[in-house]
Amino acid sequence: MKEGFKINKSANPIIFAVSDSIGETAELAARAATVQFDSGNIEIIRFPYVTDTEYASEVILEAKKHESCAIVCTIVLPEVREYLIEKARENNIPLVDIMGPLIETIGKITPLKPKLEPGLARRVDEEYFKKVEAVEFAVKYDDGKDPRGLAKADVVLIGVSRTSKTPLAMYLAHKRIKVANLPLVPEVSPPEELFEVSPKKIIGLTINPQKLYEIRKERLKALGLNGEATYASMERILKELEYADAIMRKIGCPKIDVSNKAVEETAAKIIEIIKKNEEPIL
Known part of the structure; x- marks a missing residue:
């Protein structure tokens, strides 16, 4: 019995x-x-x-x-x-x-x-709650708010400002992937926690300087600010990209050029890289 x-x-x-x-x-x-x-x-x-x-x-x-x-x-x-x-x-x-x-x-x-x-209904519920958890994680550890999230993340996105880190984190969260993202700024050293994460879990986001210049100018205009601000100057952009590239080389993480890619396309590439590296997140 x-x-x-x-x-x-x-x-x-x-x-x-x-x-x-x-x-x-x-x-x-x-x-x-x-x-x-x-x-x-x-x-x-x-x-x-x-x-x-x-x-x-x-x-x-x-x-x-x-x-x-x-x-x-x-x-x-x-x-x-x-x-x-x-x-x-x-x-x-x-x-x-x-x-x-x-x-x-x-x-x-x-x-x-x-x-x-x-048990299908229960599995559907579990998938839903995993998605909610991943979204909450992306919000909590967005834009380097708390470096402790880097160790807990399935994927860590790094790159300069306006390389779609946040949209990508939210998109991947809906795939039940926990993502933390960290902006790379020359004046601010990355937290030590970043260098303790496996390079296989880190994705560097790069972009064409001219494309980034155009994006930043439009961003400033949308905010009602002067498009000639240092943030959108080519000199500043080149400096940031050079600094970010040096960090990515130091870590040894894979890089993706997001210049002409939609968020969905970049996300698909990230998932492909993670699966190839056999990180058990999906």
């Missing part, structure tokens, strides 16, 4: 929440229904990972021991679900099948075929 399936006989009504995954949905549905009754003595017991007819049979055997027992099931595997339904019918055990009718109904309004894989 599967571990945890044997339960003590109870005089109270019992609902078995049966699932071929962890059983959260079946239990929540059962609880939502039981609160409609004044009696608080209805027990709900979860039976997770019922993935074959042998375990389904054990559920029925346990249910038969109780005078007042019902089954609520969220099983997507057809053969297991049908077996459980049939055996419950044979033994006069009330059963509510949640997933079967839903899958059948949805199948009538779409040409797509159901995957019939247990």
Whole structure:
């Protein structure tokens, strides 16, 4: 008998929440229904990972021991679900099948075929929360705000101002990749933490000087500032690029020229580099 399936006989009504995954949905549905009754003595017991007819049979055997027992099931595997339904019918055990009718109904309004894989909803939720976590990480460790994030990141982006570090970090975050980014400025030495990170996790972003000149001038105009400021001077740009290139050479990290690349294109290149370096982030 599967571990945890044997339960003590109870005089109270019992609902078995049966699932071929962890059983959260079946239990929540059962609880939502039981609160409609004044009696608080209805027990709900979860039976997770019922993935074959042998375990389904054990559920029925346990249910038969109780005078007042019902089954609520969220099983997507057809053969297991049908077996459980049939055996419950044979033994006069009330059963509510949640997933079967839903899958059948949805199948009538779409040409797509159901995957019939247990636990898909949970995996989708996990992917969503990983994405949220990565976005929060990108915001927290944007623009070198906290150098402690460099060691925690899946990818560290370095480069001069206006090389798309922040947009890239946010784009990659939606791919569930935790990214920290750090601006390279001649007057400010990079934090020591940068040189403690594996060069395989660091990506240097470079850009054509003329392209950067145009971007910075437009940026100043958008801010209502004088386009002739030092920030957008070619002399300053060349100095910054030379300094950034020296840092990247010292680290020995791969570099990407973002001059004529869209964020999506650069992000794809970053993912390609990381996968090639076999960093286990995806």
